[in-house]
Amino acid sequence: MTVLPAAPVGPLRLVPMQRLTNGGRWRTEAMRSYRMPVLLWFTRGQGRITVAGRTRGYGAHNAVYVPPRTMHGFEVAAQVFGTAIFFNEASGFEVPDVPCHLRIRDARAQGEISSLLEQLQREVHGDRPLKEQAIAHYGGLLGVWLQRQRDETEAEEPESPAMSLVRRFTEAVENQLYTGQSISDYAELLGVTPTHLSRVCNQTCGRPASELLADRLTFEARRLLLDTSLPIKRVAEVLGYNSAAYFTRAFHNRTGQTPSDFRDARRA
Template sequence: MTQPPTLRAPPRSALKLVPITRLAQGGRWRTEAMRSYRAPLLLWFTRGQGRITVAGTTRGYGAHNAIYIPAGLMHGFEISSQVFGTAVFFDDTTATSLPDEPLHLRIRHAPAQAEVTGLIDALQRELDHDRPARDAALHHQAGLLSVWLLRQTQWAAEDNPPPPDTRSRAAQRLVKRYTALVEGQLYTGQSVGDYAELLGVTATHLSRCCNVTCNRSASDLLQDRLTYEARRLLLETRLPVRQVAEVLGFRSAAYFTRAFQRRTGQTPTLFRSSRCDRPLV
């Protein structure tokens, strides 16, 4: 099987705050396409609404929703010009105190809304000014944000006991396992049938469950994730198109080019040349 491309080791994750509107600059695919990040991510929406898919399950989000996504978890979300908020990419040191599972919290109480907004504003002030002990301040401010997240999670669990185990819940569990497998074996060239076999189900059943949880087929989720990874490699590396095709498991560069153009409207070469100055985040 083809192995991932040999690249320089990525730098340690640094704490970063990005306005949600900026995440979508350069095309809707920058937020909507399935992807994962090396760093844990907190999305704090202050205005607007849309849909977000995390680990293969789609839910609606709105103002004052806090969505936490662990590192390496497949996700994507739609936004419009009316959606505002902040994406907090945590650093490696804070990651150890964050949850292992994704969270979707609807923060209804004004004091809790003000608290998280204040914590994010404090982080932004530290990032904007090169003051003494800046790294220590960022570390502790991020720690307070992780504490806020933990408290809100515990309070939400007390107010909302888990729903009974249903077919929908079973489908969510299966699709979550599927998306985790895709993330872990993205460069192996596996098909939906291969993943279904690893999960002990048929490809038809897997796709049916994906349709239940996110209204998409298993194949569409896989191809969407592969296309985002192809975009990332085209933008962040100097790998030739043929090698990008090879490491992602496509039979040939020509087949990869056709598949990429079918989903994006551009050839890989044109995509790379037209966006070479636009980082993904």
């Protein structure tokens, strides 16, 4: 089972969209997952976001909800602004169990989430009595806002067989990320050929299955190199590589740095 980042301290955490890219664009664009739900609220700019193997464009006043342990990544250009809200699962917020991408056109709904986030920011950065309780209640209202928008916004396109297959592929990758499975292994698990799996991945997100898997493994390798003190040989073993040398070559081919150089440069 995938080892994922720790849950936020307190009921939830708010992070400005631009701050997510601190340390490199790979922190948002590379395929990753969290063990806590995250709501992305974009207020300005546009780009592309991939969630569970499906790529779509996003723009201002888009809300993208990503459930726990769901593979995703998105572009954050210099002109993109917004907020990422990380919910602490332990706080019991009522949030959807499936991804959703909402284009919020109603000015009243836009004002509601803006007001909620402003109130949350005041509580998070202030020191008022009952701070944690207030944050939890505002977070609950944010969950209510999300559920209401799902009900009121036009229905999303039904999941096609191709979308279903790619979603199941990304779920399998998350569940078996540390097992060293190949694309052939995943295709066999899903009851299709590797060629068919790659073809449908290209249809839904413009990338073959092998690219999605390699990108996800590279993100996890970078996270382990930065967030743990595991020796590089152990990182390679944890991620299912046959040898440290093979891991180093694969990492260098995708990042232009060796694992040790990447770790030393970021920690410096």
